[in-house]
Amino acid sequence: MNNQKTKDIQTYWHLYDDADAVAREAADRILKYAAEAIADRGVFRLVLAGGHTPEATYRLLVGADTDWSRWEIYFGDERCLPINDPDRNSIIADNTFLNAVSIPAANIYPVNSEKGAEVAAKEYEAVVKAALPFDVVVLGIGEDGHTGSLFPRQKHLVDQLVCPVHNSPKPPSDRVTMGVRALSNALDVLVLATGEGKRDAIQAWRDGKSVPIAEIGNPAPVNVLMDRAASGER
Ligand code: 6PG
Secondary structure, eight states, X not given: OOEEEETTEXXXXXXXXXXXXXXXXXXXXXXXXXHHHHHHHSOEEEEEOOSSTTHHHHHHHTTOOSOGGGEEEEEXXXXXXXXXXXXXXXXXXXXXXXXXXXXXXXXXXXXXXGGOHHHHHHHHHHHHHHHOSEEEEEEOOXXXXXXXXXXXXXXXXXXXXXXXXXXOSSSSSOEEEEOHHHHHSEEEEEEEEOSGGGHHHHHHHHTTOOOGGGGOOSSSOEEEEEEHHHHTOO
């Protein structure tokens, strides 16, 4: 697939037949980076995406042959919901991945979003600052081109590592999100896009339209793993 260079961001578009193939490719790439990072630096720092698209990838990671004790897990964004709410991104990740592998609890950094967006964002800013640069950032894409909890027509200070979000168009209204700079400070950004619902957002992005996902990248390259339904290609 052709690649695209905008605003010094190198974006590579990868097309797969279906969502399962996207999940397999994403899991393979994550495990390859993990093996390299652990061999080189003894630690692998992974930022998980929220939403449901990455669940298939997380489930595939569960059976991996890797040194889980070297993995560190961060969250690109979190919804301001009660601690054990099943709609929290950290709970979705627990149920599809983290509860089934032996990553030490001390190496998993959930966002304390039950404390409210402002307090949680401030706390998580220190966590992210200490972690950067990440190895891999996994992101989803919304039908409006949002990613994490960076939504269209919502302004965030470019240098803010972690931002409180209010009035989110995707419930719940209050959230906490890593900002563009934090999400771009990695060896690689993997954007997972599957299903027809993402087609317009992908097309807007490829047409150079100003959508939040298009801000992500540099220094990290952006590798978009999409199925035919999301790409609009036969
Ligand atoms: C969230 C996510 C959000 C998600 C996209 C795609 O908290 O909802 O962070 O950015 O990744 O909305 O969601 P799906 O993968 O469920 O389509």
